[in-house]
Amino acid sequence: MSPGVPGFRHLVRLSDDTGLFEHARHAIPRRRHGYCTDDVARGLVVTSREPSPAPEVVRLAECYLAFLSHAQDATGSFRNRLGHDRRWADAASTGDWWGRAMWGLGTAAARGPASWIRQEALHAFTLGATRRSPHPRAMVFAGLGAAEVLRADPGRTAAARLLADAATAVGxxxxxxxxxxxxxxxxxxxxxxxxxxxxxxxxxxxxxxxxxxxxxxxxxxxxxxxxxxxxxxxxxxxxxxxxxxxxxxxxxxxxxxxxxxxxxxxxxxxxxxxxxxxxxxxxxxxxxxxxxxxxxxxxxxxxxxxxxxxxxxxxxxxxxxxxxxxxxxxxxxx
CATH class of the missing domain: 1.50.10.20 (Glycosyltransferase)
Structure with a gap:
């Protein structure tokens, strides 16, 4: 790895088979702080954007998508905080983490590194797109995911409605x-x-x-x-x-x-x-x-x-x- 290119080295260090650790002391993950949907969703964005991902990056994308699928409930909302003991610390809702999850899912649906990732991400995105948040930034993040879906498939009407509502939420x-x-x-x-x-x-x-x-x-x-x-x-x-x-x-x-x-x-x-x-x-x-x-x-x-x-x-x-x-x-x- 070139010293001038960060790559995914540290992201691999921060990840395990469950998700992405939120915090680190210097470069060492702080496991006791657990995971959050916010960061896992952002991880899915960058792993899906990578044009020619190495196998370890594809594995990260699969892991992050599995985490988001587990975080989503039957209504399309998301939980945010998962402890290292694999127990959720909150109930599902439509805070910023819902918006970022939708951003990650929309990016993976459009640009995911494997067909099965794209298919599962689109399924979860479509369920989440039935929801709306009272928080403008949550709507903004979800709108960015909707934009990714629409660039790949302009016929996705649920994504189009979500993107339009996100722009309205900005004011x-x-x-x-x-x-x-x-x-x-x-x-x-x-x-x-x-x-x-x-x-x-x-x-x-x-x-x-x-x-x-x-x-x-x-x-x-x-x-x-x-x-x-x-x-x-x-x-x-x-x-x-x-x-x-x-x-x-x-x-x-x-x-x-x-x-x-x-x-x-x-x-x-x-x-x-x-x-x-x-x-x-x-x-x-x-x-x-x-x-x-x-x-x-x-x-x-x-x-x-x-x-x-x-x-x-x-x-x-x-x-x-x-x-x-x-x-x-x-x-x-x-």
Whole structure:
């Protein structure tokens, strides 16, 4: 494995025959914290995206799909937290984990590395698509999965309805040019909101919706770029009319921005969105507020956050998946 390519080394380290461990101390999995549907779903996204997966990556995709199938109940909702003792700690519902599970299932249904993975993922996605969530971001994540299904098969009406409802859940941006965003606060995975609007407009043939999503994304990129480097909204978020902090920055924000810019590039062909992806890649490689790499070249793991003292050296699932996802986009641009 090239030292400049993270690959799936650390994801394999974090996984067992049940799923994907959520946390790590440095590079060692913390088994007592167990697993969560959120991260397993993101794992299914990246393993399904891989264009020529090695056998170990296919095995990961199978494992993650089995986990999500087990997490889903008969109504299409999902449980989120499974202990290392293989006992669920919560009831099934439609929180963010439902949305991310739908994202993973939709990606696997469209791009899974084997026919049986695609078939089972589509079955679970179709059941989940009967549900809706009161949480906008859950709807956004589910909408991204619906977009994947529709790109593979435009005739899937359940996916089309879910994607349209996801774009509606985002809301309409404010008319204030200083804050052209549908919410008064930026929180987490912000670029996903713009991405699902762009995807809904593109796949639904609504150019005004595409333009709305592109305006949202353009503003988001602009306010998170300083001297041609990304400086993303920290975990504490940023509210309109309040001074913005710069730490702790989370890799998920960078990965969401890379995803959205990649979608915008595919829809428009505009080279500025390619530049957005490259800046996300550069953030992981050290072009950030602390001038430090945000991943461990020895383990292939992503660091858990960028603090005012440098990286948080723990290499959990979310950060590692954000790294892999972003570098997958880089590979398509090379």
């Amino acid at each position: 309409v941006p404010a008319e204030d040019p200083r804050w052209p965003w549908p919410q008064s606060r930026l929180t987490y995975a912000n670029a996903a909101l713009a991405e699902v609007v762009i995807a809904a407009g593109d796949l639904g043939g609504d150019r005004s919706l595409v333009s709305r999503g592109l305006r949202m994304l353009e503003w988001l990129v602009d306010i998170q770029t300083v001297d041609k480097r990304l400086s993303v909204v920290p975990v504490a978020g940023w509210r309109q009319h309040i001074a913005r902090g710069h730490h702790d920055q989370q890799p998920i924000e960078v990965a969401a921005l890379a995803d959205a810019c990649a979608t915008a590039s595919a829809v428009t062909g505009d080279p500025r969105w390619r530049e957005g992806v490259l800046r996300a890649v550069a953030w992981f490689d050290g072009a950030n507020d602390q001038d430090v790499p945000m991943w461990d070249h020895e383990t292939g793991g992503g660091y858990d956050g960028l603090t005012d003292h440098g990286p948080n050296l723990n290499q959990g699932a979310e950060s590692t998946l954000a790294l892999i996802s972003t570098m997958q986009h880089a590979a398509t641009l090379s």
